[in-house]
Amino acid sequence: MKNSLLTICFVLLSIPLFAHEGGHGTPLKQWELATNHEIVNANFIKLQHDDVYLLDAHHAVQVYKISDFTVADQNYIKAKSVSIQALNNHHTASESQKVFNSSWWLLVLGLFLLGFSVYKLIKQKKAMHFTYGILGVTIIAIVSCKNTNNTTTSTLQVPSHAVSVMQSFFEKFEGVTTHADSTYLYISSNGLPNHDMMVGISNWQQQVPIHQNYTGPNSWAIPIHPKMAEEPLSTKTNLLKGAIAVAVNGIPIFNPLNNRGEDANAIGELDDWGGHCGRADDYHYHLPPLHLQDQVGQGNPVAYAVDGFPVYGETTESLDEYLGKTNPDGSYQYHTIKEYPYFIAGMRGEVQLDPKTKAPENQVYPQPRTQELRPALRPLRGAEIIDFKSLGENAYQLTYRLEGKEYVINYSWDSTGNYTYQFINPDGTATVETYKAKEK
Incomplete structure (x- = not known):
């Protein structure tokens, strides 16, 4: 009996040692650099930020900017990166399940041996039966350590944005320019969209749109490396001041609620494009500008929230309480619905709040400044x-x-x-x- 139990323990404890994933190398892919048409033979490793990592025939890592490649290769790189992220996520989940299953059986065995030892000691009172108890306690301790080491955080790791992809959406619009540093993508514009404005407003504060100096240090800033917030901010009780997103045409998007907490759309303050002017005669949207899909194309974002996550049009997929969803690669995106709150029910990403403001009229920092030209006027009933x-x-x-x-x-x-x-x-x-x- 003793030898049989020891044999079973040895086999169960050895199971994880045989879980090995092997594979053969793939042929080198041929890449064409758009800058000088040079041909590079190498395998794709990863896309990180705006950098593409390749492994050549000599096992040397080569790093290029994604913009160095042809459009076809750029699309291949993005698709490959997404599939690798999805595969890694699936692999991690599968491995976690395997660890759980093996740990469960080992835990049962450990408890059985411990109970068997106690039973034998009571019945026969022989010191040799301590062996089963010691072995059972050892197995339980090993399982506990393994589960501790394999504990993963529930916080999603959000991939960083490819800056060139973000820029490609904004730069479709005349007069909108972008530049980036290691933290933000900066969007510059004159604050005037290339579409009609103001028509349809029936609750008007007598403001008219003029240009704004959203340039240089006064540009809009979108985080390149967004992070999930531990405590997302509800846009119903926060952020009634300042923009919560920037449309791809360089126009800011404010909370659907005005600074009095009213649905600006429901009370007639917005034009046919979802916008109006503030006290500084600054034109801005309060609804996501879905009409911009004609320029950026279906399936592409119409805006980026100030927490770094993109804003898309309507979808048939299930959305979370913030009107967003998490993709297989770990990225996050907001979507639009027809009724209030329309989009971004809560700021899902981490943001820094302006310390000079308080909820509900707080705002995200940094924000460009506007300058009032004319005195603020009252609604013309x-x-x-x-x-x-x-x-x-x-x-x-x-x-x-x-x-x-x-x-x-x-x-x-x-x-x-x-x-x-x-x-x-x-x-x-x-x-x-x-x-x-x-x-x-």
């Missing part, structure tokens, strides 16, 4: 904006209807920061206001 058009470079005309009559505002600015506003009444009379932008 009953007014509805019915037309908006360009009159030339830096010149626009807005038409609104009030009590059945049409009013017109012609406004423009020059390169020195002089702004002129002409207010035309239905009877043809007009008044003019001028403003000078403050030098920064």
